Amino acid sequence: MSFQDIRAEIGADKILAVSKLQPAAKIRDLYQQGQRRFGENYVQEALEKQELLQDLSDIEWHLIGHLQKNKAKHVVGKFHLIHSVDSLELAQTLSRQCENKGVRQRILIQVNLANEESKSGFDKQTVLASWDELCRLPHLSIEGLMTMPPLTESGDEVRPYFQELRELREKLASSTELTRHPLKTLSMGTSNDFRVAIQEGATLVRLGTVLFGARN
Numbered sequence: 294m295s296f297q298d299i300r301a302e303i304g305a306d307k308i309l310a311v312s313k314l315q316p317a318a319k320i321r322d323l324y325q326q327g328q329r330r331f332g333e334n335y336v337q338e339a340l341e342k343q344e345l346l347q348d349l350s351d352i353e354w355h356l357i358g359h360l361q362k363n364k365a366k367h368v369v370g371k372f373h374l375i376h377s378v379d380s381l382e383l384a385q386t387l388s389r390q391c392e393n394k395g396v397r398q399r400i401l402i403q404v405n406l407a408n409e410e411s412k413s414g415f416d417k418q419t420v421l422a423s424w425d426e427l428c429r430l431p432h433l434s435i436e437g438l439m440t441m442p443p444l445t446e447s448g449d450e451v452r453p454y455f456q457e458l459r460e461l462r463e464k465l466a467s468s469t470e471l472t473r474h475p476l477k478t479l480s481m482g483t484s485n486d487f488r489v490a491i492q493e494g495a496t497l498v499r500l501g502t503v504l505f506g507a508r509n
C-alpha cells in the first residue's frame with residue numbers, strides 16, 4: 294500500500310506520519326509527496342530533525358513518545374501538539390514551562406485503557422478524578438485524547454479500546470470547565486489497526502511502518 298493510496302482512503306488530514314528512527318531524508322521525501330504532519334518519540338531526535346528540516350516552513354511536528362518531566366522545558370512551544378501527557382505532574386510542569394516562555398501548548402491526554410504496566414498513560418479513573426485540575430492549568434489547551442492499545446494481531450481485538458476512548462471523550466466533553474478546551478482530537482490507531490480506529494472515530498491515526506517501512 295502506498296502513501297497515496299492510504300491518503301486517498303482515509304484523507305490527508307487524518308494522517309500523522311510517525312518518523313521516529315527514520316532519517317530526515319525520508320521525512321523530506323514524504324513532505325514532497327504532500328504530507329505535513331510528522332510525529333516523533335524522542336525529544337533529542339525530534340529537535341535535531343526540526344533543525345535539519347527547518348526550511349520546510351509549514352511542517353507540523355507532534356510529540357507522541359513518553360515525555361520525562363525534566364525535558365518539559367525543551368519541548369514547550371516546539372511542537373504543534375504533544376500527544377503523550379500521561380500524568381497530572383507532567384501537565385503541571387508543562388504549564389509552568391509555558392509560563393516561563395510565554396507560550397501556550399496544545400496537548401492530548403494519553404489514556405492507558407488496558408491498565409498495562411508497560412505503557413504510560415492515565416488510567417481512566419485518574420483522568421476523571423484529575424480532570425478539573427487539568428482543565429484549570431492556565432497555559433495548556435487540551436485538544437483531546439490519545440491511546441495506545443495492547444498489541445494484538447487483529448484490529449478487531451482493539452476495537453473496544455477505541456470505542457472506550459471515544460466514549461471517554463464524550464463524557465469529558467460534557468463536563469463543565471471546557472470552554473477553552475476543544476477536545477476535538479482522538480489520536481488512536483497505528484499501522485496495524487488504523488482502519489478500525491477510523492471506523493471508531495479517530496481524527497488522527499499514527500502511521501509509521503506502513504508509510505516508511507521497518508525502523509532501524
Ligand SMILES: *Cc1c(COP(=O)(O)O)cnc(C)c1O
Pocket residue numbers: 311313334357358441483484485499500501502503
Ligand atoms: C511507533 C509508534 C507508532 C507507529 O507505529 P507503527 O506500527 O509503525 O505504525 C504510533 N504511536 C506511537 C505512540 C508510537 O510510538
